[in-house]
Amino acid sequence: MLTYLVKRLLEMIPTLFGITLLSFVIIHLAPGKPTDIFTELNPKITPEARERLEKLYNLDKPIIVQYGLWLGKIVKLDFGESFSSDRRPVMQRIWDPKKPLLERRLFVTFMINLISMVIIFLIAIPVGISSATRRNTLYDKITTTTVFIGFAIPHFWLALLLMLLFGVTLHWLPISGLTSMNYASLPFWGKIWDLAKHLVLPIFVSAFGGLAADSRYMRSSMLEVIRQDYVTVARAKGLPEREVIYRHAFRNALLPMITLVGLSVPGLIGGSVIFENIFGIPGMGQLFFQSVMTRDYPMVMGVLTIGAILTLLGNLLADIGYMLADPRIRAR
Amino acid sequence: MLSHFSKRLLIAFLLIISITVVMGCKGKPAATVRTVSEVNGDEPAYGDALVTGTIGEPSILIPMLAGDSASHDVSGLIFNGLVKYDTDLSVIGDLAESWDISSDGLVITFYLRKGIKWADGVEFTADDVMFGYRTIIDEKTPTAYSEDFRQVKKAEVPDRYTFRVTYEKPFAPALTSWGNLVVLPKHLLEGKDITKGDFGRNPVGLGPYKLNKWTTGQEVMLDSYKDYFEGRPYIDRYIYKIIPDSATMFLVLQTGEIDMMGLTPVQYAKQTNTEFFKKHFQKFRYPAFTYTYMAFNLKHPFFKDKRVRQAIAYGIDKDEIVDVVLFGLGSPATGPYVPNTWPYNPAVKKYEYNPEKAKQLLKEAGWKDTDGDGILDKDEHPFKFTILTNMANNPRKNTAAIIQWRLAKIGIKVEIRELEWSTFINQFIDKRSFQAAILGWSIGLDADQYDIWHSSKTKEKEFNFVSYNNPEVDELLEKGRRTYDIEKRKKAYFRLQEILADELPYIFLYVPDATPIVHARFKGIKASPIGISYNLPKWYVPKRLQRHTLEP
Numbered sequence: 001m002l003t004y005l006v007k008r009l010l011e012m013i014p015t016l017f018g019i020t021l022l023s024f025v026i027i028h029l030a031p032g033k034p035t036d037i038f039t040e041l042n043p044k045i046t047p048e049a050r051e052r053l054e055k056l057y058n059l060d061k062p063i064i065v066q067y068g069l070w071l072g073k074i075v076k077l078d079f080g081e082s083f084s085s086d087r088r089p090v091m092q093r094i095w096d097p098k099k100p101l102l103e104r105r106l107f108v109t110f111m112i113n114l115i116s117m118v119i120i121f122l123i124a125i126p127v128g129i130s131s132a133t134r135r136n137t138l139y140d141k142i143t144t145t146t147v148f149i150g151f152a153i154p155h156f157w158l159a160l161l162l163m164l165l166f167g168v169t170l171h172w173l174p175i176s177g178l179t180s181m182n183y184a185s186l187p188f189w190g191k192i193w194d195l196a197k198h199l200v201l202p203i204f205v206s207a208f209g210g211l212a213a214d215s216r217y218m219r220s221s222m223l224e225v226i227r228q229d230y231v232t233v234a235r236a237k238g239l240p241e242r243e244v245i246y247r248h249a250f251r252n253a254l255l256p257m258i259t260l261v262g263l264s265v266p267g268l269i270g271g272s273v274i275f276e277n278i279f280g281i282p283g284m285g286q287l288f289f290q291s292v293m294t295r296d297y298p299m300v301m302g303v304l305t306i307g308a309i310l311t312l313l314g315n316l317l318a319d320i321g322y323m324l325a326d327p328r329i330r331a332r
Numbered sequence: 333m334l335s336h337f338s339k340r341l342l343i344a345f346l347l348i349i350s351i352t353v354v355m356g357c358k359g360k361p362a363a364t365v366r367t368v369s370e371v372n373g374d375e376p377a378y379g380d381a382l383v384t385g386t387i388g389e390p391s392i393l394i395p396m397l398a399g400d401s402a403s404h405d406v407s408g409l410i411f412n413g414l415v416k417y418d419t420d421l422s423v424i425g426d427l428a429e430s431w432d433i434s435s436d437g438l439v440i441t442f443y444l445r446k447g448i449k450w451a452d453g454v455e456f457t458a459d460d461v462m463f464g465y466r467t468i469i470d471e472k473t474p475t476a477y478s479e480d481f482r483q484v485k486k487a488e489v490p491d492r493y494t495f496r497v498t499y500e501k502p503f504a505p506a507l508t509s510w511g512n513l514v515v516l517p518k519h520l521l522e523g524k525d526i527t528k529g530d531f532g533r534n535p536v537g538l539g540p541y542k543l544n545k546w547t548t549g550q551e552v553m554l555d556s557y558k559d560y561f562e563g564r565p566y567i568d569r570y571i572y573k574i575i576p577d578s579a580t581m582f583l584v585l586q587t588g589e590i591d592m593m594g595l596t597p598v599q600y601a602k603q604t605n606t607e608f609f610k611k612h613f614q615k616f617r618y619p620a621f622t623y624t625y626m627a628f629n630l631k632h633p634f635f636k637d638k639r640v641r642q643a644i645a646y647g648i649d650k651d652e653i654v655d656v657v658l659f660g661l662g663s664p665a666t667g668p669y670v671p672n673t674w675p676y677n678p679a680v681k682k683y684e685y686n687p688e689k690a691k692q693l694l695k696e697a698g699w700k701d702t703d704g705d706g707i708l709d710k711d712e713h714p715f716k717f718t719i720l721t722n723m724a725n726n727p728r729k730n731t732a733a734i735i736q737w738r739l740a741k742i743g744i745k746v747e748i749r750e751l752e753w754s755t756f757i758n759q760f761i762d763k764r765s766f767q768a769a770i771l772g773w774s775i776g777l778d779a780d781q782y783d784i785w786h787s788s789k790t791k792e793k794e795f796n797f798v799s800y801n802n803p804e805v806d807e808l809l810e811k812g813r814r815t816y817d818i819e820k821r822k823k824a825y826f827r828l829q830e831i832l833a834d835e836l837p838y839i840f841l842y843v844p845d846a847t848p849i850v851h852a853r854f855k856g857i858k859a860s861p862i863g864i865s866y867n868l869p870k871w872y873v874p875k876r877l878q879r880h881t882l883e884p
Contacts, residue, residue, distance in 0.1 A: 086532050167583055282548055
């Protein structure tokens with residue numbers, strides 16, 4: 001087990017190297033430069049001024065040298081400084097330890113995604129099971145249609161409709177941002193309540209859209225399991241259907257969900273820019289989008305590298321989870 | 333808006349949409365306002381907070397390092413300059429009480445106001461100006477605005493309250509370059525690298541407001557600076573709330589969480605005429621300092637002939653574009669200046685929609701439909717061209733579609749291609765590989781347009797990207813920037829506009845209106861040609877209408 005882990009971790013190093021090299025080259029291939037925000041169609045910029053700016057950011061060097069410089073820092077776990085005009089370190093823009101949690105983009109995105117992921121699993125698993133056991137009934141059809149509506153409906157549109165209803169017409173919920181103006185002066189539970197009110201709509205919209213995939217996985221996985229011989233045996237023994245499903249079939253049907261959880265790990269730090277913009281949530285999606293649009297290379301590379309590491313770790317976790325859950329795999 | 337000298341000339345209409353508000357229709361005489369207020373008991377009072385919605389978040393609050401309009405808007409409230417524009421676009425003193433320009437136009441001497449204090453209590457002196465000047469011309473400062481200051485041959489501080497600069501040549505935009513870009517607190521920054529450290533996110537200024545708290549991605553909170561040299565601002569707190577989506581922002585406005593935003597044309601024209609909006613809000617409307625145009629690549633064989641460009645101008649109905657694209661909230665453009673500003677020449681050649689005349693001109697230029705397919709041709713080349721514009725800019729896209737439709741009627745086939753901004757500029761505009769493009773310029777408050785039209789500015793990355801070349805225009809541009817005499821400048825720029833209107837290197841399409849909306853409880857707002865927020869420190873909310881009470 002330990003050798004296996006070490007081997008897997010070592011294998012990650014060349015993979016990660018390859019990912020960063022590819023990302024670096026691709027983002028530099030995109031037309032434009034980080035200095036464009038100053039120089040583009042700005043008549044006040046002379047060629048000398050542009051060269052000065054490019055030199056400041058090392059953009060005059062060949063791309064492979066730039067990659068070398070970046071790599072030299074990254075092995076020391078230094079993500080460098082953002083090219084945006086405040087030139088803050090990349091990590092500080094993602095996770096500033098001096099700021100409260102709600103002002104750290106990574107935390108905000110992680111919190112919202114985690115809550116919505118938990119809600120999705122809490123709903124999708126029972127829905128998947130029940131529609132598998134009631135296959136082709138009216139209930140199955142209604143749930144299937146509902147989750148697919150959630151999947152197909154444009155998020156921004158649903159979000160705007162809900163904001164109009166709950167924010168403007170009913171005045172029940174705030175519609176933008178994470179906290180109210182008087183947040184700082186609220187007592188602890190007041191803060192939680194304020195935050196919760198701000199999060200209801202974003203989490204509802206993101207969870208509603210995510211239900212389809214997970215409930216469908218759960219349904220098909222359950223369907224496969226209840227066709228197995230041991231389930232027939234359990235039924236033949238005369239066990240009540242409840243017990244057959246929830247004690248015997250359920251555990252085995254959950255196995256593919258482990259993979260699903262593993263695959264969701266990198267998604268936890270990735271935010272959707274449309275979603276974050278609509279709700280005014282200062283998360284990773286906005287940051288990444290802005291960084292790409294302004295060709296802020298260190299920032300883009302920082303987010304991509306963290307994403308890559310999490311993806312690889314997520315895969316590893318899924319494999320370990322599988323080993324723990326399924327003796328057949330452990331044996332090999 | 334608050335001294336955007338940095339953008340004096342013209343800066344690209346960037347993707348970032350600033351909701352800041354520029355200027356307006358004639359304000360009521362102050363006396364009238366006062367009478368009305370006294371009757372209502374609505375005299376100016378301190379207190380309350382103004383919450384503004386903004387699409388973009390500032391990136392840094394040091395004006396000379398900022399590239400985006402959100403940063404300039406906020407830092408403009410924190411820093412002042414030596415001079416600023418008055419509401420009629422004349423230059424008036426700000427931190428400088430007065431100034432002298434030597435008769436040859438080479439030396440400017442600024443006499444600074446005495447007793448102005450930085451927000452930390454230290455006195456502002458000429459050394460701070462000198463320090464800012466040295467910083468902006470420093471090779472290591474990543475600023476886009478150093479060029480005006482590199483024209484300075486010599487800068488001196490004869491005494492504590494005097495600052496003197498000497499130029500090589502007279503340079504009209506020089507005076508206004510001494511706006512808020514170059515004043516920095518020497519006592520806090522000397523010997524430090526301003527790009528490092530947290531001054532950019534936690535600045536100390538001397539403007540009407542000072543930073544209280546900046547919550548990343550959510551809001552920037554400013555508090556009034558009680559010792560502001562022009563008097564304590566009435567509104568105690570100014571909050572810049574970041575709402576990246578304009579549809580959301582409009583909903584938030586209706587919930588009362590924000591007090592002010594820039595409306596889109598459809599919001600202004602169609603969605604804010606209800607009783608609710610009439611009761612709770614005041615809307616403003618005035619030409620924005622920007623115009624949209626269609627540029628021709630003058631090197632392209634189709635567009636070398638002036639008659640062809642004029643024909644296209646006759647084939648386009650600008651009023652129709654304003655009505656459809658902007659819901660009437662704008663005016664047709666006739667040249668590169670905003671109507672009702674001093675350099676604007678109202679008497680240039682205008683091209684009323686006239687398809688017959690367009691066809692006539694095209695015929696004279698040799699374009700005929702010889703094969704009967706409905707598209708004109710000449711030497712077996714059909715008249716087909718592509719209009720490029722940037723992605724996700726609906727007004728420009730719609731404008732292109734209307735032009736496409738109109739030109740089809742005079743036998744010209746137009747294709748439209750939308751491109752991502754960087755690709756558009758780097759691969760097409762900079763490399764001159766375009767036929768026609770729809771773009772916009774922000775118009776600086778100074779009239780100098782040397783970089784756009786002068787024939788020496790046609791190299792890659794320079795801004796005469798249409799390759800316009802006219803010796804008389806070159807001469808006029810040179811004349812206009814080498815004198816401080818406004819009458820002489822006016823003469824040069826009036827003639828410039830006549831030539832541009834005749835030769836049409838661009839088709840000037842429209843000047844959109846800025847359409848801000850502000851909550852009705854704010855009084856003292858006086859629209860002017862430079863916007864509404866120039867006198868923000870004088871806005872107030874009468875005591876009985878105040879909504880927010882502030883804990884310190």
